[in-house]
Amino acid sequence: xxxYMLLGxxxxxxxxxxxxxxxxxxxxxxxxxFNWGLxxxxxxxxxxxxxxxRTLRTFFNKHLKAEYxxxxxxxxxxxxxxxxxxxxxxxxNRFFKGQAKYPNFKKKGKHxxxxxxxxxxxxxxxxxxxxxxxxxxxxxxEGLPDGTTNKITISRMADDWYIxxxxxxxxxxxxxxxxxxVGVDLGVKTLATLSTxxxxxxxxxLRGYLKQLARLQRRLDRKEYGSNNRQKAKNKLQRMYAKIxxxxxxxxxxxxNYICKNHATIVIEDLNVSGMLANGNLALSIDDCSFxxxxxxxxxxxKKFDCELIIVDRWFPSSKTCSTCGHKHENLTLKxxxxxxxxxxxxxxxxxxxxxxxxxxxxxx
Ligand SMILES: [Zn+2]
Numbered sequence: 001x002x003x004y005m006l007l008g009x010x011x012x013x014x015x016x017x018x019x020x021x022x023x024x025x026x027x028x029x030x031x032x033x034f035n036w037g038l039x040x041x042x043x044x045x046x047x048x049x050x051x052x053x054r055t056l057r058t059f060f061n062k063h064l065k066a067e068y069x070x071x072x073x074x075x076x077x078x079x080x081x082x083x084x085x086x087x088x089x090x091x092x093n094r095f096f097k098g099q100a101k102y103p104n105f106k107k108k109g110k111h112x113x114x115x116x117x118x119x120x121x122x123x124x125x126x127x128x129x130x131x132x133x134x135x136x137x138x139x140x141x142e143g144l145p146d147g148t149t150n151k152i153t154i155s156r157m158a159d160d161w162y163i164x165x166x167x168x169x170x171x172x173x174x175x176x177x178x179x180x181x182v183g184v185d186l187g188v189k190t191l192a193t194l195s196t197x198x199x200x201x202x203x204x205x206l207r208g209y210l211k212q213l214a215r216l217q218r219r220l221d222r223k224e225y226g227s228n229n230r231q232k233a234k235n236k237l238q239r240m241y242a243k244i245x246x247x248x249x250x251x252x253x254x255x256x257n258y259i260c261k262n263h264a265t266i267v268i269e270d271l272n273v274s275g276m277l278a279n280g281n282l283a284l285s286i287d288d289c290s291f292x293x294x295x296x297x298x299x300x301x302x303k304k305f306d307c308e309l310i311i312v313d314r315w316f317p318s319s320k321t322c323s324t325c326g327h328k329h330e331n332l333t334l335k336x337x338x339x340x341x342x343x344x345x346x347x348x349x350x351x352x353x354x355x356x357x358x359x360x361x362x363x364x365x
Contacts, residue, residue: 006338008324008347010164013154014128014139022135023154023161026080029071030114031106033084036060038103041088053089057082077134083115083151099331099342113155122148130163138163145169153345166347181265183358185318185351186291192255193351195359200255209244216240248290256297260305266298267358270314312361322346323356 015023037056044051060081065071071081094100117123118133126146129139140163149165156162183195192200216237223230259266295311302309312318319339320332327343332350339346339353346353 006166006347006349007169008164008166009144010162011144012141013161013163014141015161019135019138020161022075023156024112025073025076026114026116026135026154027112027156028108029076030080030084031108031112033060033081034088035105036064037085037088038105041092053085057085060085075134077116077132079116079119079133080114083117087115094342097331111155113153115151115153117151120150122150123152124148125167164345180263181267181359181362182259182263183267183355183360183362184259185354185358186268186294187351190351191251191290192294193349193355194259195352195355197352200251203251206244206247206251209240209247213237213240213244249293252290252293252297256294256301259298260301260307263307265308265310265362266302267310267312267362268295268298269312269316269318269358310362312358316361318354318357319350321357323348323353323360
């Protein structure tokens with residue numbers, strides 16, 4: 001299991017007038033390139049030609065960049081045109097998948113933005129300034145944690161410019177600060193993900209025992225009914241089950257104590273009981289029981305520590321909704337560990353996104 005999670009950041013740039021002009025030039029080149037690509041795409045499509053965005057990009061780089069000197073002006077990061085073609089391709093992909101409308105020509109002053117990178121080299125960031133490829137150092141209003149990223153997007157809202165990018169961060173270990181409200185996403189691989197970023201993993205030793213439990217279950221299934229060996233296998237299985245249940249319960253006590261001691265309002269999702277009733281597999285039912293135990297402990301500890309516990313209808317689409325823009329990502333599958341928002345571009349750990357959506361309900365209810 002990864003120790004890292006993918007986070008996204010968007011923060012306001014503190015630019016000089018000259019830098020603002022430079023940003024506007026980049027956004028203009030990106031718009032020009034995108035629109036040229038979209039026009040070419042439509043023409044070639046109408047003419048029945050076979051092509052893809054790379055064909056267009058090669059043609060553009062070979063013939064048009066030479067013609068339009070202002071694209072190659074000093075201080076312009078040439079990656080801006082590469083990403084314009086990638087954006088065009090992504091826009092068509094979203095359209096073909098039925099996730100978005102047919103791409104439109106970009107208008108000046110509307111969603112001005114551009115993306116650049118450092119030719120594949122990671123770009124370090126940290127503190128209140130960041131060095132952009134070709135553009136150079138720019139200042140920020142708020143400090144950033146230390147890290148690296150592979151590409152950055154700069155966008156304009158009203159007269160302000162913002163920088164946004166995704167980065168990997170080590171999952172945080174300890175939080176001592178008290179945060180009033182918290183959303184809690186319960187899972188199997190990660191037992192609990194809090195909206196504060198704190199994570200409670202299913203420990204390695206427990207995962208090992210769970211594998212053993214599954215093995216004992218299979219062994220039992222192979223034994224003949226009524227035989228001595230079957231009884232022996234059954235005893236072994238039950239001992240292992242009791243051991244895991246005890247360890248799990250102990251772990252859940254630690255988690256629910258932490259949550260109730262550090263937060264005044266707790267939001268969790270109602271639990272799915274259908275699985276528990278249906279399956280006779282002990283290894284699976286451990287997970288179901290954990291959910292029950294989690295909720296039972298939270299309920300009495302919330303009273304003990306004087307917290308408000310909000311239990312959200314289990315049909316609330318906490319996993320599929322973007323915690324930034326509210327877009328519903330219907331194509332998200334259980335395999336997707338990272339939530340990639342097709343609407344606003346947010347990239348975030350799936351469970352953290354769900355926890356953040358639950359957190360919001362603390363302020364609505
Ligand atoms: Zn979004």
